[in-house]
Amino acid sequence: MIGEMRDLETIAAALTLAETGHLVFATLHTPNAVQAVDRIVDVFPSHQQKQIRTQLALSLRAIVAQRLVPCAHGGRIAQREVLINTPAVANIIRDTRAQELTSVLQTGRDTGMCTFGKHAKELLKEGQIDKETYDWVKEG
Numbered sequence: 001m002i003g004e005m006r007d008l009e010t011i012a013a014a015l016t017l018a019e020t021g022h023l024v025f026a027t028l029h030t031p032n033a034v035q036a037v038d039r040i041v042d043v044f045p046s047h048q049q050k051q052i053r054t055q056l057a058l059s060l061r062a063i064v065a066q067r068l069v070p071c072a073h074g075g076r077i078a079q080r081e082v083l084i085n086t087p088a089v090a091n092i093i094r095d096t097r098a099q100e101l102t103s104v105l106q107t108g109r110d111t112g113m114c115t116f117g118k119h120a121k122e123l124l125k126e127g128q129i130d131k132e133t134y135d136w137v138k139e140g
Contacts, residue, residue, distance in 0.1 A: 002026035008043050015040075015052070018059035032116065033063040033083035034101045037093060057090040065116070069123075069137050072130045079123060079137055081116045084108065 005011045005028045018024045030036045037056070044052045063083040068076040083089065083105055092100050105115050117138050124134040 004028070005040070011040055011043055015055045015059060019055060030065065033065045033081050033105065034098060036063050036065060037083075037098055037101065041098075053094050053096065057085070057094040060085040060090075060093070067116075067137075069120075069129060070133050072127055072133070077123065077128050079116055079129075080114065080119050081105065082112060082114045084112050086111050 002010060002014055002024065003026075005014060005026045014024050014026050028036050028039060030039050040056060041049050041052050062085060065081040065083075066078045069079045071077040083101065085093075086104075086108065089101065089104055092098065092104065102115075105113050106118075109118070120129065120134050120138045123129045124131065129137070
């Protein structure tokens with residue numbers, strides 16, 4: 001478990017551990033799953049980024065981005081975005097096409113993926129958030 005991946009050394013260690021078969025859970029402060037991929041790659045010098053994209057494409061299992069939003073019954077509830085590393089996602093990461101990840105997230109429901117917007121709609125339907133909160137958070 002890595003509390004926060006803030007620097008190159010920590011991210012490199014996490015990737016190495018994952019590559020060697022260890023289950024790694026880590027946090028990273030980014031607004032969404034797509035930007036988490038970008039942040040991981042961008043922390044490395046440009047001459048290493050191709051190698052890092054390959055490592056990430058091979059070892060990543062999922063990214064869960066979440067934010068706490070006001071719950072209709074008081075308190076807060078987690079609104080989530082889930083990116084699963086399918087073969088298509090791995091190819092996109094490896095081929096430096098991160099801008100395509102948003103489309104994959106939107107169409108990947110059958111593989112367990114979910115956008116912030118779709119999850120907000122589910123939370124509204126379940127009565128977990130009210131319409132005002134939904135309107136505020138639906139676009140992520």
